[in-house]
Amino acid sequence: xxxxxxxxxxxxxxFGSGLAGAVVLHVVIAATIIxxxxxxxxxxxxxxxxxxxxxxxxxxxxPAIPLPTRAAPVANSVLTPDTVSAAPAPPPKEATQPPxxxxxxxxxxxxxxxxxxxxxxxxxxxxxxxxxxxxxxxTGEQATQLPQSISQVKNGTATVTIQDRAFGDRYGYYxxxxxxxxxxxWYTQEADPRSSQGKSVTLIFDIERDGTPANVRIETKSGSxxxxxxxxxxxxxxxxxxxxxxxxxxxxxxxxxxxxx
Amino acid sequence: MRFTRAPRSLLxxxxxxxxxxxxxxxxxxxxxxxxSSGAERLRIAVADFKPLxxxxxxxxQTFDTTLFAxxxxxxxxxxxxxxxxxxxxxxxxxxxxxxxxSAAPSSAAMVAFGNIKLLNNHLVVSGFLDDAKNAQYPQIxxxxxxxxxxxxxxxxxxxxxxxxxxxxxxxxxxxxAETKIYYIKLLGPNDKEVYEMDYDxxxxxxxxxxxxxxxxxxxxxxxxRLAFSALGTYGFQIKMFSxxxxxxxxxxxTGGADSSPAWSxxxxxxxxxxxxxxxxxxxxxxxxxxxxHKLTSFGRSSSPSWxxxxxxxxxxxxxxxxxxxxxxMDADGSGVQRLTDGGYATSPSWSxxxxxxxxxxxxxxxxxxxxxxxxxxxxxxxKKWIQLTHDxxxxxxxxxxPDGRHIVxxxxxxxxxxxxxxxxxLADGTQKxxxxxxxxxxxxxxxx
Numbered sequence: 001x002x003x004x005x006x007x008x009x010x011x012x013x014x015f016g017s018g019l020a021g022a023v024v025l026h027v028v029i030a031a032t033i034i035x036x037x038x039x040x041x042x043x044x045x046x047x048x049x050x051x052x053x054x055x056x057x058x059x060x061x062x063p064a065i066p067l068p069t070r071a072a073p074v075a076n077s078v079l080t081p082d083t084v085s086a087a088p089a090p091p092p093k094e095a096t097q098p099p100x101x102x103x104x105x106x107x108x109x110x111x112x113x114x115x116x117x118x119x120x121x122x123x124x125x126x127x128x129x130x131x132x133x134x135x136x137x138x139t140g141e142q143a144t145q146l147p148q149s150i151s152q153v154k155n156g157t158a159t160v161t162i163q164d165r166a167f168g169d170r171y172g173y174y175x176x177x178x179x180x181x182x183x184x185x186w187y188t189q190e191a192d193p194r195s196s197q198g199k200s201v202t203l204i205f206d207i208e209r210d211g212t213p214a215n216v217r218i219e220t221k222s223g224s225x226x227x228x229x230x231x232x233x234x235x236x237x238x239x240x241x242x243x244x245x246x247x248x249x250x251x252x253x254x255x256x257x258x259x260x261x
Numbered sequence: 262m263r264f265t266r267a268p269r270s271l272l273x274x275x276x277x278x279x280x281x282x283x284x285x286x287x288x289x290x291x292x293x294x295x296x297s298s299g300a301e302r303l304r305i306a307v308a309d310f311k312p313l314x315x316x317x318x319x320x321x322q323t324f325d326t327t328l329f330a331x332x333x334x335x336x337x338x339x340x341x342x343x344x345x346x347x348x349x350x351x352x353x354x355x356x357x358x359x360x361x362x363s364a365a366p367s368s369a370a371m372v373a374f375g376n377i378k379l380l381n382n383h384l385v386v387s388g389f390l391d392d393a394k395n396a397q398y399p400q401i402x403x404x405x406x407x408x409x410x411x412x413x414x415x416x417x418x419x420x421x422x423x424x425x426x427x428x429x430x431x432x433x434x435x436x437x438a439e440t441k442i443y444y445i446k447l448l449g450p451n452d453k454e455v456y457e458m459d460y461d462x463x464x465x466x467x468x469x470x471x472x473x474x475x476x477x478x479x480x481x482x483x484x485x486r487l488a489f490s491a492l493g494t495y496g497f498q499i500k501m502f503s504x505x506x507x508x509x510x511x512x513x514x515t516g517g518a519d520s521s522p523a524w525s526x527x528x529x530x531x532x533x534x535x536x537x538x539x540x541x542x543x544x545x546x547x548x549x550x551x552x553x554h555k556l557t558s559f560g561r562s563s564s565p566s567w568x569x570x571x572x573x574x575x576x577x578x579x580x581x582x583x584x585x586x587x588x589x590m591d592a593d594g595s596g597v598q599r600l601t602d603g604g605y606a607t608s609p610s611w612s613x614x615x616x617x618x619x620x621x622x623x624x625x626x627x628x629x630x631x632x633x634x635x636x637x638x639x640x641x642x643x644k645k646w647i648q649l650t651h652d653x654x655x656x657x658x659x660x661x662x663p664d665g666r667h668i669v670x671x672x673x674x675x676x677x678x679x680x681x682x683x684x685x686x687l688a689d690g691t692q693k694x695x696x697x698x699x700x701x702x703x704x705x706x707x708x709x
Contacts, residue, residue, distance in 0.1 A: 151301065172395040173371065173430070180303065181432050211433045239614065242433035245401075 149179040155188035157257040164250055171245045178207070178241050182254055185237040190230035193260050199224050200257040201231045206249045211240040219253065231256045303430060306341035306362055306369035306393075307332060310386070311352030313378035320384060320415035321377050327416045328373070330461060331423030331438040334694070336666045336687040337431045341367045352376035354389055354400060363393035370394055371401070373426060377415075384410040388422040390429070402429060416463065427664075437664045441707045443468065443478040443487060444671075444683055447700040455489055455502070460662070460685075460706070462696035469502055469509070477521045480504075481528050482708040486548065488512075488522035488531060499533055499550065513550040517541075523565045524548075525592075526572045526708075532556075534563035534577075543577050545592070556594035561585065564608055567592070569708075570615030576600075578607055587620050589641065600639060604632065610660045610668075612688070616640060619649075619659040619668055619688075636670050638688065649690035661688070662706050669696070669704045678702070 149172070150159045160179040162168035168175050201222035206215045216235045221228055231254075244250065309325050312318040333340050345366040351357035351374050362372045375388040386406045391399040404425055408414035420438035427436030437460050446456040446467070455478045458465040469475060474492040481488070487502040496518040503510045517536030524531060528548065535544045535553070540560030546553035561580030568574040576589045582599075587606045590597040600618065605626035610619050618639050625632030636659045639646040650656045654674035661668055668688050672695075673681040683701045686693040 170398045172398070173392040173401055176303070176370070177430060177432065180301075238432075240433040242429055242431070 149175045151176075151179045151183040153183045153186060153188060155191075155193075155258060155260050156186070157259070158183040158186060159255040159257070161253040161255070162250055163253060164247075167247060167250050174241070174245055178252060178254075181238055181241055182234055186234035186256060187230060188258065190233065191227040191258055192224060193258075196222065196224040196227040196258040197260055198258070199227055200255055201228050203231055203235060203254045203256075204251065205235060205254070206251050207241055207244060208249050209244050209247075211242045211244060213238055213241070214249075222256075222258075224258075227256065227258050302337065302339045303371065304339040304341060304369050305332060305371040305373065305426075305430075306346050306367050307343075308346065308357075308362075308372060308374035309343075309350045310374065310388075311350040311356075311376040313352065313376050314380075317377045317379045317384070320410065320412065323412050323415045324377055324386065324419045327419035327461075328423055331420060331436070332373070332426065334461065334667075334692070335423070335427050335431065335436060335438075336692060337427060341369050350374075354391065357391065359391060359393045359396065359399055371430070373422075375422075379410055382410060383407050384414055384418070386415075386418050386422070388425075390426055413464065416459075420459075431664075434664050434666075435709070437662050437667065437706075440663060440709065441480070441484075442669055442683070442696070442704050443480050443707070444697070444704040445475055445478065445702045447679060447681070447702060453702075455487065456701070458696070462683075462694075465697065468504075471500070471509070475500070477703055478705050479522050479524055480705060480707045481524050481548070482526055483528055484707055484709065486510075488524065488533075488548075490520040490522065490533075499531075501548070501550075511549075519544075521564045523567055523575075525567045526569045532565035532567065532575055534565065543575065543594075556590070556592075557597075562588075566609045566611050566618075568611050568615045569613050570611075574611075574615075576609040576611055576618055578609065584626060587618065587639075589618075600641070600644060605634075607634075608658045612638075612661045613663055613665040616642070617661075617688075619661060621657040621659060621670075636668065636690075638668075647690070649686065649688075650693075653693075658703050660704055660706050663708050667706075669706055671702045671704060 149161075150157060152158075158179060160175060160182065162175050162178075199222040200220075201218065201224075202220040204215075204217055204219045205213045208214050213235055216232065218228060218232070234256075235254075307325075307329050310321055310328075312321045329340070329343070332338055346369070347358075347361045347367065349358075349361075353376065357372065357374060359372065361367075362369045370393055372391045372393050373388065374391070375386060377384070377386045379385070384407070388404045388406070390401040390403075392401055393399070402425070404422060406418040406421060408418055417439070423438045424436030427438070428434070440460045441457050442460055443455055443457050445453050446465075447453055451474060452472055453474045453476070454467050454471065455469040455475050456465055457468050468478075468487065469489075471491055476490045476492075476497065478487055478489040480486070485503065485505050487504055489500055489502070490497045491500045493514070495514065495516065497520045498514045499512050499519045499522050501510050501512040502508070515535065515537040517538070518541070519533055519535045519537070522531055522533040530545055531548050531550070532543060532545045534541050535555075536542075537544075538555065541563055542558065542560065543556045543562045543565050544553050545556055556575070557577070557579070559579055559581040562577055563585075564578040566576045568576070573592050574589055575592055576587060578585045579588045580586070584603070584605045585607060586603075587600040587609050588597055589600060601620075601622065604622055604624035606620050606622045608621045611617075612619070618641055620637060620639070621634050622637045623632040623634040633652075634655045634657060635648055635650040635653075636656045637646050637648050649659075649668070650670075650672070654672055655676045656670050656672045659668050659670040662685075666688055667685055669683060669685045671681050672684045680699045681702045682695055682699050683697045683704045684693055684695050
């Protein structure tokens with residue numbers, strides 16, 4: 001005999017009602033889900049549906065776009081009137097006074113000063129007076145209008161003026177010779193282009209009878225020391241201008257204008 | 262003279278060349294010449310002269326041509342072409358219409374005109390120079406010349422009138438139209454004589470008839486004597502030719518070779534190279550060859566040239582440092598200074614104002630070197646130089662003209678001595694002109 005106790009049959013097969021309950025529960029849950037899905041689906045639009053009423057834009061051709069018509073211009077618009085208003089009439093002319101006649105204002109007649117006896121110049125001395133001893137003839141320093149001669153050189157202009165106007169007029173060719181020879185000896189490369197640009201220096205010198213320059217001095221400095229030096233050197237290079245056609249010496253004013261091209 | 266043509270004794274003496282390293286010279290090929298400032302030149306027109314008598318017309322052509330050529334060659338003026346000038350021949354100031362000459366296209370600032378006639382079997386020329394831009398006082402000067410009626414005197418009158426114009430308008434420097442050029446004419450392999458010609462190459466004629474080789478003629482400052490060296494029994498010796506007496510006058514010969522004479526500007530001294538004491542040195546004597554004394558002691562010295570402005574300096578060629586170079590020294594032999602920095606330099610000549618030296622220079626001298634002998638001008642104060650001739654063949658013996666505006670030199674287009682001819686140019690290297698045919702060498706310009 002075995003030692004196992006066997007359970008009575010009556011305790012084994014009492015699960016039939018539980019199984020039925022579970023099956024019913026599952027069916028109810030599944031039905032509820034399906035019903036919910038179906039009901040939810042009924043109340044929403046579907047995407048991509050081939051229907052004309054929903055989901056796409058429909059264009060239809062029309063002959064014209066009905067724009068709003070232009071408003072008629074306002075007749076008396078203050079801001080932009082179409083018609084130009086007339087200029088205001090000029091003020092009425094006032095009658096001017098006629099100019100005073102010359103006789104209107106009295107002018108007192110001048111009273112001539114009483115005549116005085118003329119002062120007689122002192123009689124010249126009997127003995128001859130010595131004329132002042134000048135080393136130069138009096139051909140210069142009478143200029144009122146200045147005859148000039150201008151020559152163009154590289155990077156500048158050279159203007160020569162002979163102070164004796166009569167000499168400069170009569171011997172214009174000599175003036176040109178002086179102008180050209182000095183211009184030929186003016187080396188504008190010697191002047192510093194930055195500091196000399198647009199400046200001018202004026203020299204004064206005498207030309208002796210044999211044509212050699214003398215007493216070269218600066219009349220007006222240019223403010224550029226290199227330009228002043230180059231002008232002085234131009235005169236120092238000149239050996240002579242040729243003998244003077246007339247006179248003992250002439251005084252010449254020479255202006256160097258520096259303008260770089 | 263060139264060392265390559267020096268006699269054998271001279272070359273043997275040259276073995277004693279000293280070694281002296283001159284400082285490296287700074288050579289730059291730029292300095293100021295007369296035309297570098299950009300100032301324009303005076304424009305001058307020359308009218309054909311009016312023949313007043315029919316027999317004067319024969320000389321008119323010569324006169325007109327010479328005057329035009331002289332003014333053109335002066336290097337001072339901008340000459341109005343005869344095509345542009347009015348086709349009139351005004352003979353007197355009353356006949357000239359200056360406004361026609363001063364207007365375009367001639368645009369002349371000055372007009373030279375005049376008349377030419379034969380009067381009492383004399384050629385009489387009246388020349389006028391007018392300022393075309395000065396209507397009130399046009400006349401600058403008037404000249405009248407009278408000479409024998411000949412082709413040559415017509416040319417001389419034109420030279421004198423041209424010189425007067427150049428003197429008045431060129432800053433007081435006398436023109437060179439009346440100067441002469443002395444040169445060596447190659448008559449045969451052993452016969453080279455001294456010739457003379459006008460500055461424009463006309464009127465070439467012989468001066469000496471010595472039947473041997475003459476070299477390096479140098480005329481005295483007063484145009485009275487001509488010093489040259491001639492090959493004699495004892496090598497080259499200095500000879501003196503009197504242009505007044507028209508014969509050779511005495512000059513002492515010495516034992517060694519004497520050559521390349523040079524007159525001092527005073528005419529009181531003569532410098533030359535002499536090998537009488539051994540090597541070739543620079544010597545100075547009086548014009549009779551007396552009281553000769555030696556200035557240098559380095560050997561291989563030749564070709565002296567005085568400073569014509571001061572007479573206080575002498576330029577010369579010295580080969581003390583192998584190849585011959587240009588040196589200058591004071592007239593007493595002190596203050597020797599080397600000017601060229603290399604190559605092969607010969608024949609220095611001083612400009613009349615003392616500022617420049619011209620010389621022949623082969624800057625790339627040596628076997629296989631690409632050098633050619635050309636004319637150079639160097640400013641002495643700065644040692645800057647420019648080259649005046651290019652690609653024209655071998656050039657040598659440059660000499661300044663007395664006005665300082667021209668240089669005459671010998672040129673051989675193919676390098677052969679018998680093809681050497683004499684050419685002149687302006688001192689800036691322009692206006693090169695051939696003056697002689699082949700067979701002329703070693704020119705020397707008279708002092709006045």
